[in-house]
Amino acid sequence: MELPEVEVMRRDLDRDVVGRKIATAEVRPSKNAMRTIRRHDKRKDFTSRLAGHKISKTDRRGKYVLLSLDSGDVLVVHFGMSGQFLRGNKRTALPAHTQVVLTFNQGGDLRFVDPRTFGEMFVTASDELGKVKELQHLAIDPLDHVFTWQAFGNTLAEHATKLKPLLMDQKFISGLGNIYSDEVLFHAGLRYDRMSDSLSSQEVRRLYRAIQETLQDAIRFRGTTLDDEAYVDLFGKPGEYQNELKVYGRTGQPCRRCRSPIVMVKLSGRSAYLCPQCQS
DNA sequence: GTTTAACCCTGCACGC
DNA sequence: TGCGTGCAGGGTTAAA
Numbered sequence: 001m002e003l004p005e006v007e008v009m010r011r012d013l014d015r016d017v018v019g020r021k022i023a024t025a026e027v028r029p030s031k032n033a034m035r036t037i038r039r040h041d042k043r044k045d046f047t048s049r050l051a052g053h054k055i056s057k058t059d060r061r062g063k064y065v066l067l068s069l070d071s072g073d074v075l076v077v078h079f080g081m082s083g084q085f086l087r088g089n090k091r092t093a094l095p096a097h098t099q100v101v102l103t104f105n106q107g108g109d110l111r112f113v114d115p116r117t118f119g120e121m122f123v124t125a126s127d128e129l130g131k132v133k134e135l136q137h138l139a140i141d142p143l144d145h146v147f148t149w150q151a152f153g154n155t156l157a158e159h160a161t162k163l164k165p166l167l168m169d170q171k172f173i174s175g176l177g178n179i180y181s182d183e184v185l186f187h188a189g190l191r192y193d194r195m196s197d198s199l200s201s202q203e204v205r206r207l208y209r210a211i212q213e214t215l216q217d218a219i220r221f222r223g224t225t226l227d228d229e230a231y232v233d234l235f236g237k238p239g240e241y242q243n244e245l246k247v248y249g250r251t252g253q254p255c256r257r258c259r260s261p262i263v264m265v266k267l268s269g270r271s272a273y274l275c276p277q278c279q280s
Numbered sequence: 281g282t283t284t285a286a287c288c289c290t291g292c293a294c295g296c
Numbered sequence: 297t298g299c300g301t302g303c304a305g306g307g308t309t310a311a312a
Contacts, residue, residue: 081305116289118306161282178305268284
């Protein structure tokens, strides 16, 4: 799950669970459930800080969702590859790989489901958020209004590395993963292996605009749901942006702009998709 | 500083 | 049919 899916989920949560009071919090009995709350030593350290408290607001930082509680604590959530929230109630069976269940005083429950357990949840005091290493090191969020193209260009030039890995580096810019880095680079007309310090100011501006427009579009289409990685929203509904993808997963299919076949290359173990005609 | 590979984990596609 | 193998990916970490 990358920035657009996380943002769609945050908006769903904002509409549907803010204002609700958590009656009970359960970390499921499996070993994997302990992996989900790996920063806590015991289930109780986690659950006792949730039960009895109201969810007061939602925030997003990069690929993290923050749920603030009226106690002053914050529930921090990272979805990893396969993590997601699903709304349910006591009549609906828990899906396989449900790791955590929050039950509300009225209005069903909220399940955190994560088969591959790369996702994670933890509770921390809001004034300790600044001490959480991952959040501390997180770079600027591309949808934040302080993300300007001048600042972006300066940081780009400070690195001498290939564009794609840099765009996926959360310490450089937060929120892009494998899918959207490829889509952004296509929209910018730039290759995955262009060196970050080789861009003209026109290319920097193109890349900057491509980041914002691609992410906004993907949010508008409620995220990308691929066959193998079945992302769905809070209510189980898939996104629509997979129909808008220009390069990701389209090996051999004609480029939507120039009709030449899309190519997949391996870049240090990860796949990168591009149109060799449109990107340079 | 940059680059690569390995690791965590499960489900699925594939070939034999 | 059924098994083993490889791959997918977000992020961290160690090593080159």
